[in-house]
Amino acid sequence: MFDNDVLTLLCAAALGFSILNYVLLDGTDLGVGMLLGLTRASRQRRAMAVTILPIWDANETWLVLGGGGLLALFPVAYAILLPALYLPFIIMFLALILRAVALEFRDYAPSESVKRAVDGLHACSSLLAGGVQGIVLGTLVQGVPHQNGQYNGEGWEWLSPFPLFCGAVLVVGYTWLGACWLYWRTEGDLQLRSVRQAKVLSIVTLILLSVLAAWTATLQPQYAQRLAAHLVWLPAAALLTAMLSGFVFGFRSRRHYLPLFAALGVFVVAFAVMVAVLFPLIIPPTLTLQAAASSPTSQMFMLIGIAVLIPVTLVYNTYGFRVFSGKVGAARD
Numbered sequence: 001m002f003d004n005d006v007l008t009l010l011c012a013a014a015l016g017f018s019i020l021n022y023v024l025l026d027g028t029d030l031g032v033g034m035l036l037g038l039t040r041a042s043r044q045r046r047a048m049a050v051t052i053l054p055i056w057d058a059n060e061t062w063l064v065l066g067g068g069g070l071l072a073l074f075p076v077a078y079a080i081l082l083p084a085l086y087l088p089f090i091i092m093f094l095a096l097i098l099r100a101v102a103l104e105f106r107d108y109a110p111s112e113s114v115k116r117a118v119d120g121l122h123a124c125s126s127l128l129a130g131g132v133q134g135i136v137l138g139t140l141v142q143g144v145p146h147q148n149g150q151y152n153g154e155g156w157e158w159l160s161p162f163p164l165f166c167g168a169v170l171v172v173g174y175t176w177l178g179a180c181w182l183y184w185r186t187e188g189d190l191q192l193r194s195v196r197q198a199k200v201l202s203i204v205t206l207i208l209l210s211v212l213a214a215w216t217a218t219l220q221p222q223y224a225q226r227l228a229a230h231l232v233w234l235p236a237a238a239l240l241t242a243m244l245s246g247f248v249f250g251f252r253s254r255r256h257y258l259p260l261f262a263a264l265g266v267f268v269v270a271f272a273v274m275v276a277v278l279f280p281l282i283i284p285p286t287l288t289l290q291a292a293a294s295s296p297t298s299q300m301f302m303l304i305g306i307a308v309l310i311p312v313t314l315v316y317n318t319y320g321f322r323v324f325s326g327k328v329g330a331a332r333d
Contacts, residue, residue: 031178037123138166
């Protein structure tokens with residue numbers, strides 16, 4: 001039905017779409033969790049938790065699709081990436097589990113001091129999960145040593161300065177998304193506080209992204225060439241300008257979702273630039289999409305399944321957002 005190259009590109013697009021959706025949706029939840037650790041008022045902490053309580057599990061569905069898709073669609077890449085990042089992946093999954101436990105059971109805490117500790121666990125696990133995700137991304141962009149389809153590194157490449165910096169960038173970016181989410185979903189003092197946080201975090205995020213782009217250009221000659229190409233930086237600059245304009249305008253509008261949508265747009269642009277820089281590699285410095293792909297039969301089978309799962313998951317996400325839409329107050333604890 002499809003040429004092998006076209007089939008591989010469709011598989012890569014499906015995988016990228018799943019990963020991007022996870023970053024946008026669950027990244028926002030993790031950002032709220034990090035901000036929760038900076039909030040002293042118990043009523044405000046409860047309101048923050050309530051805004052993400054009905055939807056966090058649906059958002060994590062995209063992580064399952066992304067991980068399962070990588071294994072089935074690009075098994076060679078999976079075989080290289082997993083042993084290179086065993087410890088970060090274990091830490092991330094444990095942190096996500098702790099975040100879920102803290103979020104679901106905080107209202108059953110027997111006392112205010114225990115509830116405060118549970119909220120602290122929620123904040124720390126969110127910070128850890130977000131940071132590790134950035135480290136994984138940074139390790140991938142930096143390059144994973146491999147030969148003949150097997151990882152041949154030492155296992156500690158993820159502790160290099162570049163991946164650690166990527167972890168910090170993603171933590172700040174997630175926190176920015178979380179502040180924009182709270183501006184949309186809350187009211188009163190908590191909303192006003194979120195405005196201040198979102199504006200400061202937007203500036204810090206943009207500065208860190210600029211440093212990250214400059215640092216990335218020094219890693220590989222291909223990266224520098226791609227980032228300097230007019231077809232990459234000109235559209236990216238135009239879109240970023242539009243998104244930031246929408247972000248600033250959003251705080252003057254009655255549509256409180258505009259700052260969040262603009263911040264999500266910045267993440268989409270950053271993701272697109274990363275894809276443009278890496279393509280056609282899936283595991284730098286040498287493994288291409290075609291070399292890492294599974295057989296055409298396996299790819300077609302998985303694409304049919306993904307073609308069913310992605311719309312169902314999108315409908316589920318959209319329905320959940322619609323049912324639990326509206327402002328969340330902080331009137332009681």
